[in-house]
Amino acid sequence: MKLKNILLTIILLTSITFANEIGKPFVQIGHVSAILASDVSPDEKYIASGGNGNVIKIWDIKTAKEIKTLYQHNDRRDWILFIKFSSDGKYIISADSGRDSEIKYWNLITGKIIKNIKLTGVTTKVISNKKYLVVLESNDKYTASIFNIKTGKKIKEFSINRGYIGSAVISNNSNSLIIGYGGDKNGIIKYNINTGKIINIYKDEHLDTITTMITSHNDKILISGSDDKTIKIWDNINGNILKTLHVNYKDIKSLYLTKDNNKIFFTSFNKVILWDIPTSKELNSFEGHKNHIFKINMFIDEESFITASADGTLKLWNIYNSNPILNFRGKTSEIYSMAILNNKLISHNKKRLKVWNLSNGKQIKEFLGNNNQITSISTNKNKIIVGGFDTSVNILNFENGKIIKKFKAEKKFKDKKLPTLRIRNKVIFSNITKDNKYIISVQYKIIQIINNKNGKLIHTLSGHKGGILSISFNSNGSNLISSDKSGTIKIWNIKTGKNIFTFTEPKNVLFPNIFKFLITKDDNYIFYTIKNAIRMLDINNKKIVKTFKLKTTTIYSLALSKNQKYMITGDQNKNVNLWDIEKKEIIKTFKGHSGEIYNVSFINNDKKIISGGSDGVIKIWDIEKSKEIIMLVSFNDGEWLSITPNGFFDSSKNGAKYLNILTNQLNVTSIDKFYNTFYRPDLIQKVLNGEDISKFIKDINLNKIIQDGSAPIVSIKTSSQKSKKRDINLKLEVCTIDDGGYDNLTLYLNDRAVDVISKDRALKLQKQSKTRKECFTISKLISLQNGKNKIGFKATNKAGTIESNLDEIVVNYKGRSDTKPNLYILSIGVDKYRDGDLQLKYSKADANAFAEVIQKVSNPLFKNIYTYQLLDKDVTKSKVLEMFKKIGKKTTREDVFIFYMAGHGITDAKTGAYFYLPVDFRYKNENSVRKKGLSQNDFKLALSKIQAMKSLTILDTCNSGSFSEAMASRGVLQKTAINKLTRATGRATIVA
Template identity: 25%
Template sequence: MNRYIVYFSVILFCLFASAQNKTSILLSSTGHTGKIRDLGFIYGTNELVSVSEDKSLRWWNIEEMSLKEKRYLPDIIERSGSNYAIAINENLNLVAVGSAYNTLKEYAPVTIINNSNKSITKTLNVHQNNIVAIAFHPTDPLLISGDESGKLVLWDVSDVLSPTEINAINLSDKINEISFHPSQNIIAVATDSKLIEIIEYDPTNKKLKSNKPISGHYLGVNRVSFSSNGKYLISGGQDGYVIIFSQEGKVLKKISGLGHEITSLAITDDSEMAIAMTKVSGMGRSYTLPEGIPIAEFNGHSNTVYDAVFLKDENNNYLVASAGGLENEILIWNPINGTLSGKIGNGSAAVHNLEFVDNKLLINQTSNRQQYQYSFDLTDLVITPNPDNVISKNNKEDIKQLTPYLLKKGSINVKNDKDIDGRILSYYSTADEGILVGSDFTLSHYDKNGEYVGSLIGHTGGVRSITSNKKYWITGGEDEVIHFWLKEKYEDGPFASLYIKDDNEWVLWSADGYFASAGQGADHFGWLKPSSDDFQAFFNGSQFFSILFRPEEVQLSLEQGISVENILKAQGDRIFSINNIQRPAVALLEHPFSIDENNRSFYLISNGEVYQSDVAKITLPVKAIDGGSGIKEVAVYQNQKLIKSHQISSDERTLNLEYEASLLPGINKFSVIAINFQGIESRPDQLSVNYTGSAIATGDLHVFNIGVNNYKNSSYNLNYAEPDAKAFLEKIQAQSGNIFENVYAYSMYNEEVTKANVIAKFQEVIAKAKPQDLFIFYYAGHGTVDLESEFNDYYLVPYDVTQLYGNNEMLKEQAISAQELKNMLAEVSAQKQLILLDACHSGGAVELFAMRASPQEKAIVQLARSSGTVLLSASGTQQFATEFDELGHGVFTYALLQGLDGDADGGNKDGKITVNELKAYVEDHIPELSKKYGGSAQFPTGFSTGQDFPISVKQN
């Protein structure tokens, strides 16, 4: 069968399969993960809008360099949904998006969006090819769209709810860009021919017609733009020239010297300055108009710049936003001096190189192929930065790349189609003497005779790296994702996928939606639930954390090549289908707000996003609405720390609640979520309050430390839990006095440690701690999981618990559950909290642990995440914290003490140890210590939210 027939058959199959499945998984990081094809700036606001091949449409706040809104258009399936062009009409407050051809709908959509409420007003459906150019008239209610086939359509958008087609015309070449003249009824069209087509339009007679074209380029024209005063027309060509024409089409200036074809142009709204940017080199240059005199050069992008626009800052000075490079990022720079002002949306980077050595995946996300940034251990799901001692396996010596589109292996040739595949970016010799070929648009498998076998469909950007192990082909690309493909079932799509933002933030997800992650990694992927007439509903991975965060099962799945669902079925666990989700509940912070002094109200500052208050206590009204599966809990956070967890006992569909909050000086960021009975979280509703009242005195430190060496059931006894707890308290007291006004200790050991005593001691802390304080909870002893409960509840085990497993009534009555601990942490007012759990000891429990899958890591991470604390725990997946006689401590506390002594002081070596420095030190050194003294590396579990803060000062 012809290779292209096979290829498109596979695509069509995936398209219809995807439509049937209803919900699809995709990466959705802070930044774009595909080529950013077009930008638009809304003058008079701080909003920059971008569209990308990653299928998303995003609004950015250029003052804060942050993401404001993210949307996905309807019916995005597999290859459709890429967005190529954007236009903005400020008078009508409209955004128009031109997208790829939709196989199911059988048209390429022009989507009209109301920018005020970010809703779709209309979808226009006359194009039969990818729409790559779109423009609004600067003053009249007109829109024009052009596609790759050369079709040009003029629209009347005076009725924003029902735009109408005025006329269409077919040109002979692909359209690349369109520009309206501001005062004459003409349109300039850049095409793949050497000509700029000039199209006349007559709104009265509703006709488009070709006029005399403008010549000047000797290759295709990529960009064209009229100046806002109508005096100049500027074009950029595939020949590398920028040409400044008069409005009559006379060449005023022909500019060379950028070295590559021009891929983006922009003109200031005063018509006095222009910029041009290039393919491959990614450089840009600003010029005066109409003289074409160079002003400044910019070299910030690593590769092609797909679009650039002028912005205005708060002082009315011009800046440039340019999008491109292999990082798919937006750079903000100064066109007068060429300096970089900032980056928007830079999430991760393209995966340039992969290699598999000793069950570790070596990963390089820089263009320097001589080094690897990360090693990802598939056994322990641990990322190590800057791995050493790499032994390279060269599997490409027998393949030669002769041209950007041609490979040779022995006597066979593999040739790419320029339009279907694009350039060859990577290749790999397979065990059966075949070849995998990664390209701009495809990833293809060829046999030893050079015959096409099949396509691996899953990447949304060029595939730049390929490696393998016994079970998988592993690929990475410009979409920043690493895919694992089962060799015998690669037609089914990726078996698992990995995204790394940095070594502290990553997510690994399976094809059935279960995942393992570190840091805020779960925020970077999620599910689209289709809609036929509005933006698709996007559910973030974090919303399903309590259900789908299954690190042990994900690791086992990757190791064995068995789906997580089948592993869970074999274990008798509940299966959760993302396709059957109930709509999450909704929680909203209501307006207006009340203050406890004189019943004064908040008032808004100018940007409408931050409230002001000069009193320290406020009341937050919250409305919670049932989405179909009840409301189990409402949680309120201040600066990411849980301040109230409200367990709901009623079955009301709508609840109105109030919470009191004490403000800290400066900005206080509040958020609220509702959790339904499936364990699904709502998207957080957020607001910020700026407290302008009197400053609060320096904070205090509260340390509650517990150590249980001797248990009532002596088979559970430990050697170093009590000494570890005492040593930690002594160290933190000695080294924290210079940071805190007072240090308060709350301690208990051995038989003192009962549930009642722990709760009573917590009440002492709750009564004394203030919002500006730091609270540290240190626990050394046993921890356990009730595997009989629905959500595998986690418990800290006091002295008098005599049975770790098989007696859930005893655990409920005498142990301290994670939910109870979370509620007590919420009541502690201290905004900065650190939880240290040396609670995965072996002792007499080792046989019981060994007989069961260990869900402790999930429970511990969920505790940290839901409480908004920084948490460190002794051991990770299916491991046990170990006590070594040579160290005189458990390895966890030994590493803590070394770090607090000063070894964790990183960065600028300022003598202060912060929680993030301590976390990084412990995570790096526990594997080394446990391997040195015990023979095998152990990996701690860590999770942090919110700001970094100091806890210790190095003693000289």
Template identity: 25%
Template sequence: MERDKMIKSLIFMIIFLLIILSSCEKTEEYFPEASPDYVQKAGVDDLFLSDESRIRGGKTEPEIYVQMGHVSGSFSYTNAVQFIGGGKYFLSGNGDGTIKLWNTLSGREIRTFNCEDDVTNLDISKDGRLLVSGDMSDMKNINLWDISSGKKIKFVNSHMDMSCNGYPVLFCNDDRNIISGGSESTLRLWDIESGEMIRDYKAKADSSVNPDVSAIVLTPDGKSVIAGYRYNAQGVESQDFTIRIWNLETGEEIIAFNKANGWVETLGIKPDGKYLISGDWQQDSVRIWDVETGKQMAAYHTGGTSAIDVSAGGRYALLGGCMGFRLIELSTGKNIRTINKGIEGWVRSIKFSPDGKYALVGDDLSKPMLWDLESGSLVTEYGGYANKLETAKLSKTGNIMLTADDYTDAIRIWDYRNGILIKTIARDSSSLMSCATISADGSLMATGGWNGRTSNAIVWDIASSKKIARMELEEESGNHTGFLQITDDNKYLIWATQVKLTISDLRSGKEVAQIADSTHGFRSIFAEPNGNYLLISSYTGGFKMFSVPDGRFIKNISDGKDINYIFGNEYLYEFKSIKNAFGDWQRYLTQYDLKNLEEKSRSKINEFYFNFGIGQSRETLFFCHNFAKDISKYDINKNQVVTAFTGHTRPITNLDLTPDGKFLCSGSIDGTARFWNPETGKEVAQFIAFKGGEWIVITPKGYFNASPNGAKYLNVRVGNQVYSIDNFHEKYFNPAYVASVLQGKRIEATDDIR
């Protein structure tokens, strides 16, 4: 009896398991299609040996550099990915303004190509030696690069509408030309040698809307270009055909179709050139078109599609969408794989590997990803090691530097004289951090943030990492905290949104006074370090003085437009524009004594505009233009820039001077804080913190100090071969040398290779 019960139970369990298994989604078998030139491509490794390394037999001086990857932060989207060298390498273009060349297998970053702005698209020449990229700079540059050396060969000013959100670029005509899409329904053909435009391809029928060209592909025979159109600079969708095929040589439109299905975001074409695949973010379907007739052959319901790639044999397609991507069979629409984990936001770029086994994916994060298409598993991520830097501030005593990441996770406290990270303090988890500052004595810090409902300022004790006080304001139209200053006596915190400035008791957090300009908003704020007065300019012009701590209005200092401040230890510099009798704007630099605010001098200056700066002396100041990567040293007596400090790869966020004036400090969204020699403009050291708590301080010669595992982010390039730091660690790990450089001592280091 007992035995019969056991048998019945066993049979029941087997039936139950069979039912469960039968209800599971069946996974279609996948047969990877390899590209014809996969791996066997002749001389592929030779592509990455520069002429210099060939001449010297590969024996070149080592270059020590930090593997930053694409830095994380707001708008650091991976917009473009492309395999090269039979899949041994790949390139990624990102919203951080860089293109990275990677070793696919080792994950090592081989080279960085620094662009003017967010990278939107890229393409590789047939021989794999040249790279073309498009960026989001004001003039929408088209850049041509030598991949081996990383050098920009030339750039073309595309003269496209500044509001265009990015555009596609492709090599064509056996790499003699570049075709680009852009604003006002127009494609342009460029001559690589001269940089001149040969012709344009304008969709006349849609002139009332003039939508942007969103995607382009070439037919396999290279004779035609197919363009997809979306909406114009005002967001108005095309009311006409959104796919057009053009004769590349004559510029004639061959055929236009897809009028009823809205705008197109992405295109793919089968290797035989017979069928075109289109997709967009809004529609539920990806569509298959007959290239010759423009007839729709099929529509597969896949959700919004933001990126497409077709396999080498034309059997499969990768469809990137929101929070995931699909592998489908094109002839049937069968879903072979769905990856809906590990993807952030929209897939912005996707490519089959040359062997057809993997997918290279870029999404709304800074880390390109490699996925195994047979198993559906993530193989590896590349980069994303560091965040954009929001600020780098120095204390007046104690040799302390504060660095804060862009809207992310941490504030870091450094001993900048010795090149050491002292501690990391996690930001307040209830809100995003928008700014930070440090007290004069280095004992306190303040952070500003917002959570969509309120703006806040928090005061912290650095030694204990504990919060002392928290202040909040109801947020008004996204005006989160953007200015912070602790008075030198540590009594008050001055903090401001765009329209309200608050003076708070630093210990209790109690509001002492408030100054508001809800109509126009503040343009620039200067708080006298000793807490005696405030200077505020608004967008209507004018320069007003208020007392601290009561916020009482004292007087108007001057009138004008575009008023900004630069301050030093003894002098305040006011930059402003004044309209003359002829209606022309002229720019002036006025110098005030910081103690009594008496005007000392005024001079008409050359036509420049700065975003922020700092004064070194009565004769010298440093400033940065809006979104500038370089620092300018300005001689007031000569009325000219005398030195440019170059090295940052992305816009600088702030400047500071060490109390002894020996070093100029800058923070940048390239993820680094840098020290400079203010006399020569030469870089002294970089301070870099990584997400996992590791850090590096490195000199231009490659000598470094680092946390126990920080050196794993260092690469060594000899010629064009890249290695880990392991074989060079003994020579270049030199904390004493790093400290001596940061203390201004003259110590020479040897340059031999061990």
């Protein structure tokens, strides 16, 4: 093994990025695939993890929130097999596996690479202690390379015995390297780390591969785990066996020996076992993972530990509890298939299909595609064709997701080279012919053609030597084309079932997988992927006429433009490349994915590109601007998000819970604190329609908002309880952070704002803490609703720009419920605005008519109905707020309140905020609206005075313009504003 170079300068390479920037929202995606390596920081605040997908995630251990993602775009790597924090916790060391791998030193604060060690052999193991970093490589020769772990400087290299290396460990005194072998050379060999000479060969070998080893803290004991279902305890001085523990567990990947040398924690498949050495008995087991556990990270007190698993999760455990107490998990799944129909994107997540509207970035539908794992999706007119693990092909109605037809493919395959019947018989591809007559079902090497009317098997097409990887139709749908793992492309006549064309990749390529191919409109050429190249095949003479080549990496996906002058590819290096077919060159590269790209397509008349893959996200790119414009994320729990690179987002009801903001280099906070700034569905739609939103970005200075100071930490000191009284006194605590201060102390009852306490009012109520000068408490009386009362409390910083977290308790109250409630109606309307340009004709009449109609139809339902009105000259800001106070004093929790408002409403295009214009409003400039209009905060304060928990707000307001907003976009902008208003008040709001 040779060391090529060590980059010791602090650099920011274009190919090296860390995904999460300070002051910009980012999505909590987590790991989508296996976690193979992890380590806890010395201060036990953070954990770093990595594995398949070649990304490193930094997590906050206390909150299980993802803080940063570190990844590299250009270099292909197999997986990350080693992660270690430095002893001072300032940087992270990582290593990937395979040929030409690298060791990287990452600055934890900045996320940038500070050292880069390039290796030339095939890296199989990387281990470390406080002094050394050791790399074990197998190539033409087997070597151990010793590095100073602090400086990255190579100290020594020596040869080691050949054989499969199952495990290795460095002694704590740094004098020896111990290697456990597997295969036909099972055994343990100890090497002098300074000379490379063999010190000892341990006797009484394991009967199977040694999978993990650890030494005691004083180096006197060596413990080894093996696939022979035993753990052996050795005298590490003379190599003699001291004890064999017949644990009867296989697949032991990780070990931890307690400081007293009496107990062992070890992993077996998906659980951790605690074993008592003196009695040789199992004391406890910890279960919760769904796949292999690769690493145990024990805390200093030996009472807590974190596990890393192939199921893509980390779990925090306490040794006294068999269940995990915290999960660090991936939120999405890999995107293997995508299809586009009527400007709608269809993707799948395990069993479910997700449908996105590409005009506004919303996920509009989700339905079950298969009772088992979905393996493929395709479309035909208004149908979705779904293949699954259970050998079924389902045809679904696109509009409602209902299954129109279901076919079961026959299980005929007896290829014993395949590991399981499940792999042999799953439907890996499915489709329907253009004439709607035949269903195509692909299982491994076999294609079945099924009659769409009666479900009968018509043809079974065989002849592929490798598993089939892709299928498609020619232009008129008469022929089926298929490609496989052996580098072969076949064309079949669908009607006769005959093979009419066969072509095999002529070059001698190792693993000649043809993952994707496309046929041109004239049926004369096929473009197909082969490793790091695309070939253009002339069908008529079976000759390759063009080859398009990348330096390295495997190409997984391919698409042609409508004019067939350009193509796009997605590859293992996480890149989307746009090619000029005539010139045979890449003209643009789009970077941003953190995993392999399995799907690419042109959309929007070839103006945009859409891509998806192993990182579980879908990205839309603007070709002309050469940049990402939107990311779409569908989560495993059914929630979704669409987000611009600048952080503007739209989401499902609870989708925003997966958004966080990095407020400094290692602190994240939830998007709730900045929700009003970044929740902008109107801007998502603008971007997708090709509009420039840079002017909106300029208006946001999030760094300034962050500099305003943190929101306080708030808590409800009153415990959850059952109450016999309707009115209870709450003890609320507020603790300010640094100079952030506090304001807008808000109480919520069942998600509705019921009291807003300003800073001035809080000063009169507060009682200073005797032990913590930054904290104070206030007492607040709250009236309960009959039944369950979920009481929440939150605040903002003194600038009102950042929200605190919400603290909640539950109080149950059983009161009288046999009496009818009262109904309170407040209707306001303005026709005669003092600004002559704003005058209306029907607002006053509508307000009167609304109150009359509601009163008439509601009489039988309520004990009493009380109607209040403000019309024309009385609709001033002060009188509206005063009226809410007046009504609020009369209402109870069981009453009903309806608020109707007619007149002029206006939406701030810069912030997406809604304002109602009172009668005395005069337009001078944009600031006059913000100053004189009734704002979201005004309505929040007003509605908090209303005791009635059942309430409805109806906005029958003319949108008099949205601060220079185009009329075509006002509808979605108004909806954005109303959604923000509803979230702030917790009250149902509709637009008439």
